[in-house]
Amino acid sequence: MSRHLFVVPPLTGHINPLRGVADRLAADGHQVAWAGHVPLLRELLGPQAQLYDCAGPGDLTRPPDLLGPAAFRFLWEEFFVPLADAMAPGVAAAVEAFAPQVVVSDQHAVAGALVAERHGLPLFTSSTTSAELIDPLSSMPKVAAWLGDMLDGLRERHGDTRAHHDPRFSPHGVIAFTTAAFLGPDVEMPHERVHLVGPAIAPRASDADFPWEWLEEDGRRTVLVSLGTANDDAGSRFLHEAVTALESLAARVRGIVVDPAGVLPSELPENVLALPRVPQLPLLERLDAVVCHGGHNTVCESLWHGVPLVVAPIRDDQPIVAGLVTGAGAGVRVRFTRVDAARLAKSIDAVLDASGGHAAAAHRIGETFRAAGGVRRAAGILAEAAR
Numbered sequence: 176m177s178r179h180l181f182v183v184p185p186l187t188g189h190i191n192p193l194r195g196v197a198d199r200l201a202a203d204g205h206q207v208a209w210a211g212h213v214p215l216l217r218e219l220l221g222p223q224a225q226l227y228d229c230a231g232p233g234d235l236t237r238p239p240d241l242l243g244p245a246a247f248r249f250l251w252e253e254f255f256v257p258l259a260d261a262m263a264p265g266v267a268a269a270v271e272a273f274a275p276q277v278v279v280s281d282q283h284a285v286a287g288a289l290v291a292e293r294h295g296l297p298l299f300t301s302s303t304t305s306a307e308l309i310d311p312l313s314s315m316p317k318v319a320a321w322l323g324d325m326l327d328g329l330r331e332r333h334g335d336t337r338a339h340h341d342p343r344f345s346p347h348g349v350i351a352f353t354t355a356a357f358l359g360p361d362v363e364m365p366h367e368r369v370h371l372v373g374p375a376i377a378p379r380a381s382d383a384d385f386p387w388e389w390l391e392e393d394g395r396r397t398v399l400v401s402l403g404t405a406n407d408d409a410g411s412r413f414l415h416e417a418v419t420a421l422e423s424l425a426a427r428v429r430g431i432v433v434d435p436a437g438v439l440p441s442e443l444p445e446n447v448l449a450l451p452r453v454p455q456l457p458l459l460e461r462l463d464a465v466v467c468h469g470g471h472n473t474v475c476e477s478l479w480h481g482v483p484l485v486v487a488p489i490r491d492d493q494p495i496v497a498g499l500v501t502g503a504g505a506g507v508r509v510r511f512t513r514v515d516a517a518r519l520a521k522s523i524d525a526v527l528d529a530s531g532g533h534a535a536a537a538h539r540i541g542e543t544f545r546a547a548g549g550v551r552r553a554a555g556i557l558a559e560a561a562r
Contacts, residue, residue, distance in 0.1 A: 176203075176204045176205045176206065177205050177206070177276045177277065177558060177561030177562070178205070178206040178207075178208070178273060178274060178275045178276050178277075178561075179197070179200055179205060179206070179207050179208075179275055179276070179277050179278075179279060179557055179561070180207075180208050180209075180210060180227075180269060180270065180273055180275035180277075180278050180279070180287075181193050181197055181207065181208070181209045181210070181211075181279045181280075182209075182210045182211065182229075182262075182266055182269075182278060182279070182280040182281065182284045182286065182287025182290075183209065183210075183211040183216070183280075183281045183284050183287075184211065184212075184255070184258060184281055184283050184284045185211060185212035185215050185258075186283070187215070187219065188303065188403065188470060188471070188472045189281045189283060189284075189301075189303050190211070190215070190216070190219055190220075190281075191219070191375070191472060192301065192303050192352045192374070192375035192472065193279065193281070193301055193375070194219065194220065194375075194377070195375040195376070195377030195549070195550035196279075196350070196375060196550045196553045196554050196557070197209070198377060198550070199377070199550045199551055199553075199554035200554045200557065200558065203554065203558065205558060205561075206225075207224075207225070208225040208226070208227060208269065208273045208275070209224060209225065209226050209227065210226075210227040210228075210229050210262070210265060210266050210269040210287065211226075211228075211229055211262075211284070212228075212229065213226050213227075213228040225273075227265060227266075227268065227269035227272065227273065228265055229261070229262035229264075229265030229266055229269070229286070230261045230262070230264075230265060244315060244318055246490040246491065247318065247490075247491065248318070248321070250491065251322060251325055252325070255283050255285065256285075256325055256328075256329060258284070258285075258286070259284070259285040259286040259289070259329050259333065260286075260329070260332065260333075262284065262286035262287075263286040263289065263290055263332070263333040266286045266287055266290040267290050267293075267294075270290060270291070270294055270296070275296065276296075276297070276561040277296070277297050277298075277299065277557055277560050277561045278290075278291035278296050278297070278298045278299070279298075279299045279300075279301055279350070279557060280298060280299075280300055280301065280345075281300070281301045281303065282300050282301060282302055282303070282307055282343040282344075283343075285326065285329055285342050285343070286329075286333060288300060288334070288342035288343070288345060289329060289330055289333040289334030289335075289342055290333060290334070292334050292335045292338050292342070293333065293334050293335050297347050297560055297561075298345040298347050299345055299347055299348045299349065299350055299556070299557060299560065300342075300343055300344060300345040300348075300349050300350070301349075301350050301352075302343075302349055302350065302351040302352065302353075302369075303352055303471060303472070304352075304353075304471040304492045304496065305351075305353040305357060305358055305471060305492075305495070305496060305499055306471070306491075306492030306495035306496055307343065307351075307492070308351055308353070308358060308362060308364065308365070308369065309358065309362055309495055323341075326341065326342060326343075329342070330342065341365070344365040344366065344369075346366065346368065347368065347560065348368040348369075348370060348556065348560065349365070349366075349368065349369045349370065350370055350372060350553050350556065350557075351369055351370060351371050351372065352372060352373065352374050352375050352471075352475065353371055353373065353374070353471075353475070354371050354373050354540075354543045354544055354547050355371055355543075356503075356539075356540060356543040357475075357478070357499055357503060357540055357543065357544075358371075358499065359499065359502055359503075370552070370553070370556055371547060372547050372548050372549055372550075372552045372553045372556075373543070373544040373545070373546070373547025373548060373549045373552075374472075374475035374476065374479055374544050374549060375549055375550045375553065376456070376475075376476065376479050376544075376549055376550075377549070377550050378456070383450070383451075383452040383453050383454045384450075385450070385453055385454055385458065386448070389429075389448055390461055393429075394427075395426075395427055395428055395429045395446070396427060396428050396429075396463040396464070396527050397428075397429055397430075397431070397461060397462050397463050398421065398428055398429070398430045398431070398462065398463060398464045398465070398466060398523055398527075399430075399431045399432075399433070399453070399455075399458065399459075399462050399464075399465045399466070399467075400414065400417045400421075400430060400431070400432045400433065400465075400466040400467070401432075401433040401453075401455070401465070401466075401467050401468075401473060402414070402433070402467065402468045402489075403467070403468050403470040403472075403473060410436075410438070410468075411436070411438040413487065413511060413514070414432060414434060414438055414439055415438070415439065416514060416515055416516045416519055417430070417432060417466060417516075417519060418430075418432060418439060418443060418444065418447050418449075419516035420516040420517070420519035420520040420523065421444065421446060421447050421520075421523075422444040422446065422447065423516065423517075423520045424446075424520055424523060424524070425444060425445070425446040428446065428523065428527070429446040429447070429448075430446060430447045430448070431447075431448050431449075431450065431453060431458070432447060432448070432449045432450075433449075433450060433451070433452060433453055434449045434450065434451060435451045435452060437451065455473070455476065456476060459476055459477060459479075459480040459482055460480060462477075462480070462482050463482070463527055463534075464482060464483055464484065464485065464523060464526045464527055465477045465482050465483075465484050465485070466484070466485040466487070466519070466522075466523065467484060467485075467486060467487070468486070468487055468488060468489050468493055468511070469486040469487070469488035469489075469492075469493035469494065469496045469497040469500070470493060470496070471492065471496050474486070474496055474499075474500060475544065477537070478500075478505055478537050478540045478541050478544060479541050479544045479545065480541065481534065481537045481538040481541045482534075482537055483505055483506050483526040483527075483533035483534045483536070483537045484500050484505060484506030484507075484526065484533075484537070485506060485507055485508075485509060485519070485522045485523055485525075485526055486500050486501070486506055486507070486508050486509070487508070487509045487510070487511040487514060488508070488511060489511050503536055503539075503540050504532055504533065504536035505533055505536040505537040505539075505540055506526055506533055506537070507522045507525050507526060507533070509522050
C-alpha cells in the first residue's frame with residue numbers, strides 16, 4: 176500500500192474536502208499523514224491522525240471593509256506568501272520523515288507544491304473552489320502578473336527553478352471538487368489532467384449540539400443562514416438583517432442562524448434559532464433553503480442535497496461561486512454590503528417558491544455531483560498515481 180502526504184493551509188474550508196479523501200485512502204489500507212497547523216488539524220481530524228507541524232499564521236483575519244482586488248492582494252501578500260515561507264521547512268521535514276509516494280497539496284498551501292517538485296515527488300494539487308478553474312484574474316492582467324511574480328519568488332526560495340508551471344496546477348494532476356455542469360460550458364481547463372470529482376461529501380465528526388426537536392413538523396419551511404468559518408469580522412450587520420427578514424416570514428418559515436461570534440441578542444423571534452455552530456451535513460437533509468456567503472463548500476454541500484440558495488458573496492472566490500449558482504438557476508444573489516431585511520425576505524421567498532425552478536435546478540446540479548464519484552474517485556486517482 177502507498178503513502179500520501181496532505182499539505183494544507185490553516186483554513187477549515189480547505190481541509191474538510193481533503194479529509195474525506197484521506198479517510199477513504201486510509202480505509203483502503205493506505206498510509207496518510209498531514210502537514211500543516213497542528214492545533215487546527217488535531218481539532219478537525221481527531222487524535223488518530225498522523226501530523227507534521229508546519230509553523231505559520233493561525234486563522235486568517237482581514238479588515239471587514241477590505242473587498243475586491245484589495246482583499247485579494249492582502250490575502251496573498253499578507254497571508255499565503257508568508258504562510259508558504261513559514262511552512263516550507265516543516266513540509267520538507269515531513270517529506271524526509273514520512274517518505275510519501277504522492278504529495279497532495281491544497282492550491283493555497285504553495286509550500287507543499289514547491290517542496291514536492293524540489294524532491295521530485297508526484298504532486299497533485301487540490302482545488303477546493305470552482306473559481307480557480309475559471310481563472311478569476313483573467314480580467315485583471317496586472318494583478319495576475321503581480322501574483323506570478325510572487326509565485327516565482329517562492330519557487331526561487333523553496334522549489335525547483337527549472338520548473339515553469341503555475342504551482343497551483345500540478346502537471347501530474349489537479350483534484351477539483353466540482354463538476355462540468357456546475358462550471359458551465361465555456362470553461363477551459365488549465366490542462367488535461369484536471370479531474371472533476373465533484374464535492375467531497377463524507378461523514379465528519381461534529382461536537383455541535385443541535386436541538387433536533389426544534390425541527391418538528393409544523394408546516395413551516397426551514398432556512399439556514401451561515402457565513403462560513405472565516406467571516407466573523409464582516410458579518411454582524413448581515414446576520415441582524417437576516418433575523419429581521421426571518422421574523423417577517425414567521426408564518427411560513429423558521430430560520431437557523433449560525434452566529435459563531437455571538438453578535439446576535441439573546442432574545443430572538445420565536446421562529447429563529449441562533450447557534451455558534453451546527454452539524455451542517457445532517458442538517459442539510461432537513462432544510463428547504465440556505466442563505467450563505469457563497470463559500471464553495473457550503474454551496475456544494477447544499478446543492479448536493481438539492482437545497483436552493485440565496486448567496487451574498489463577500490470577497491475572494493465568492494462572487495464567482497455566486498455567479499455559478501445563479502447561472503445554474505439554483506438560487507438568487509443579493510448584495511452583501513447593501514441588502515436589507517425586506518430584500519432578503521423577498522429573496523428567501525423566491526427560492527422557496529417551486530414555480531421559480533430553483534429547487535429543481537439545485538436537484539439537477541446535485542445529481543451531477545453525486546455521479547462524479549467524490550472522495551472515492553479522488554482516492555482512486557491518488558492510489559493509482561502511487562502505483
